Amino acid sequence: MNGKGATGKTAGQDKTALGGIRIIELSRLLPGGLATQMLGDLGADVIKVEQPVVGDYTRAFPPMGKQDSGFFLVGNRNKRSITVDLKSEAGKQIVRKLVAESDVVVEGFRPGVADRLGLGYEALKALNPGLIYCSISGYGQDGPYRDVPGHDMNYLGITGMLQLTSRPGIGPQVPGPLIADIGGGSMMAVFGILAALMARQKSGVGQFVDVSMTDGSMHFMHSHASNYLLAGEEPTGGEHRIAGGSMPYNIYRCADGKYLTLGIIEDHFWQRLRKALGRDDLPEDPFPARAEMEKAKAVLGDIFAGKPRDEWVKFLWEHDLPAGPINSFAEAFSDPQMVAREMLLHVDHPVEGRVPQIGFPVKFSETPGQITRHPPVLGEHTDEVLKSLGYDDEAIEALKAEKAV
Numbered sequence: 001m002n003g004k005g006a007t008g009k010t011a012g013q014d015k016t017a018l019g020g021i022r023i024i025e026l027s028r029l030l031p032g033g034l035a036t037q038m039l040g041d042l043g044a045d046v047i048k049v050e051q052p053v054v055g056d057y058t059r060a061f062p063p064m065g066k067q068d069s070g071f072f073l074v075g076n077r078n079k080r081s082i083t084v085d086l087k088s089e090a091g092k093q094i095v096r097k098l099v100a101e102s103d104v105v106v107e108g109f110r111p112g113v114a115d116r117l118g119l120g121y122e123a124l125k126a127l128n129p130g131l132i133y134c135s136i137s138g139y140g141q142d143g144p145y146r147d148v149p150g151h152d153m154n155y156l157g158i159t160g161m162l163q164l165t166s167r168p169g170i171g172p173q174v175p176g177p178l179i180a181d182i183g184g185g186s187m188m189a190v191f192g193i194l195a196a197l198m199a200r201q202k203s204g205v206g207q208f209v210d211v212s213m214t215d216g217s218m219h220f221m222h223s224h225a226s227n228y229l230l231a232g233e234e235p236t237g238g239e240h241r242i243a244g245g246s247m248p249y250n251i252y253r254c255a256d257g258k259y260l261t262l263g264i265i266e267d268h269f270w271q272r273l274r275k276a277l278g279r280d281d282l283p284e285d286p287f288p289a290r291a292e293m294e295k296a297k298a299v300l301g302d303i304f305a306g307k308p309r310d311e312w313v314k315f316l317w318e319h320d321l322p323a324g325p326i327n328s329f330a331e332a333f334s335d336p337q338m339v340a341r342e343m344l345l346h347v348d349h350p351v352e353g354r355v356p357q358i359g360f361p362v363k364f365s366e367t368p369g370q371i372t373r374h375p376p377v378l379g380e381h382t383d384e385v386l387k388s389l390g391y392d393d394e395a396i397e398a399l400k401a402e403k404a405v
Helices: 030-041 070-074 087-102 121-125 152-159 162-163 179-203 215-231 267-277 290-304 307-319 328-336 336-340 382-388 393-401
Strands: 022-025 047-049 078-083 104-107 132-137 207-212 249-253 259-263 323-325 344-349 353-358
Touching: 022 030, 022 087, 030 047, 030 078, 030 104, 030 132, 030 179, 047 087, 070 353, 078 382, 104 179, 121 132, 132 179, 152 162, 152 179, 162 215, 179 207, 207 215, 207 382, 215 382, 215 393, 249 290, 259 307, 267 307, 328 336, 382 393
Parallel strands: 022 047, 022 104, 047 078, 104 132, 132 207
Antiparallel strands: 249 259, 259 323, 344 353
16 A cells, blocks of 8 residues: 555655656646646646636536535646636747646647647647647547547447447447546546657657547457457447346346346356356356346346345355445445545645545555645636746736736
8 A cells, every 4th residue: 555644645745756747738628637637646747727717617517616516626636727818829928938848738629729729739849849749639630520529428439339338129328437538538648648758768859649539448349349350240238248248247136226246257157156056057158049148147137136235245255256236436435445445535625625536546666646736726826837937926917917817
């Protein structure tokens, strides 16, 4: 463990993976904001450039705290906030000054917008040849869908992923998690930025990182795509063996109305389950023909409906079987494993009070993630950042008067 306390801080505050790296965040909404938060957790100095008065749109997404939304507060720790009007020349000059002494820019505008603002990669690279410029968009910076608007579900539909959410007789369903935004966007942006930083260590040259949430989501289709690409099998939700179509790899309702997951793929686990249940009448083959599969699935459903969920989970784990509960959020954040891994942290906020935070997804032995800054109040660090760029009090007041910041 990393020795994190209630605020997520560690004893050695200088032990960071990305200390000395400065990131300018020009993005709004989720993908870019979560990516820069993760990099900030690793010690990067993240300066979040926000629209004056309005700020990041997620600040207003309900449910609300005293001033900002939970959505914003959980996705924007370890950042400084500066308000800048990117349409004003004075505001653009502030960004240029920031970029000249920064390592990374992250933007999430639609393709072409940053260029029209004079803040695209080519313009900023001229100021800083070592700059790493990451653009996160729905479909990427080129291709026929480049300018098509979209959100998470649209991108998942393009990749073929949504057909896996269907069941026999029921069409595709809207998935709960924002898979494209977070998995295809935030995570891929972090991966791309870290790889570019490593490459720069060798060459001294920065580069453009083009993150498409659709491209990133396609990688989540790896196991299903391999069946199609090599054997021509078109995967369908509710039929593929790991998409609801098999009895040993499925979800079952228990006596208390709660659900458990049974995640058996290997034959030896299936034989162990048959023995543990004392049910030799279940087929010996874990993946029999369709008719026998459906019959056995119904039998298992009746069996698991006979006891409460937690009793079944205890029984299955005692027999060393891959199974587990389907937790509510209340159960998930109090789950012993999540508690042990410190996946719920808190930070003190000057307006909101004690704010809960999702913990760090990766544990490091030498450079653990840390919470060193609360989610910023809109424009909280504007004066601080401007002074670091050489603006004096008079100049800052003039910028405020012309509403450039």
